[in-house]
Amino acid sequence: MNVATFHALADPQRLEIVELLRLKPLTVGEIAAQLQLRQPQTSKHLRVLQSAGVIEMQADANRRICSLRPEAFRALDDWLTTFRQLWEERFDKLDGYLQRLQDSAQPPDQPPETTPPPPPKPGDPR
Amino acid sequence: MNVATFHALADPQRLEIVELLRLKPLTVGEIAAQLQLRQPQTSKHLRVLQSAGVIEMQADANRRICSLRPEAFRALDDWLTTFRQLWEERFDKLDGYLQRLQDSAQPPDQPPETTPPPPPKPGDPR
DNA sequence: AAGGCATATTCTAAATGTGGAATACTCTAG
């Protein structure tokens, strides 16, 4: 996962910009107006978001239309997936269970069993 | 979505810590050793992660066992969900979610300036 | 070409974040 993505989103105003663009693409001026930001500041924030690959800007005459880049959010989602077992362990196992069930049309010999043995004590010398 | 979460993850070493803890909870010293960090620096990074709610620390004698907080990642996932339409075709259950989100995302504390997205009106008196 | 609009860049000062080193705190063992 790219740190730049998190850094780009780690600013209140940039986060607002992103959430605003979720609705639809906007020009720099529209973003500045909606969020009550000054134009130069808005441009700077957009540059950071663009460098991080969070948004892209398409030229239209003398304006720039800003829109979100799906890739950035997909990457975030993929990264999050590697943590998903933190809160979906049961579903994860169940999912695998159902997957194999569908695949072979035969229940595996090991039912979905929650196996959460507490962290083993790191030994106790002496 | 909380900016603090993004800020906490917007540092290379903190991101490494988080990805390390994905495997299993570790003590401060173990984290420092694995990532070749100095202990004070590690403590500082952990404090940021804890303040952001990304990790939690459980006291065990004079050591602290650090582990990821599922809530933080679930919140991230929920937030990401509001962008999921960017790259997914189907909006099954997502549809209602987005609807309510848009509905409550704009509190009526704005004067008659709430002109969201309609096309630019050609006629503009004054 | 001139004027006007939309956007980008530069400069500066203030604020914030980071690593290093030294040190303080806390718990356990004896």
Added chain:
DNA sequence: CTAGAGTATTCCACATTTAGAATATGCCTT
């Protein structure tokens, strides 16, 4: 109580970031 391990805090120097103001650049219309 003393020693030591594990962790937290403080102070300082340095780099990065940010807002603001002024200004520059690019594009369209007349």
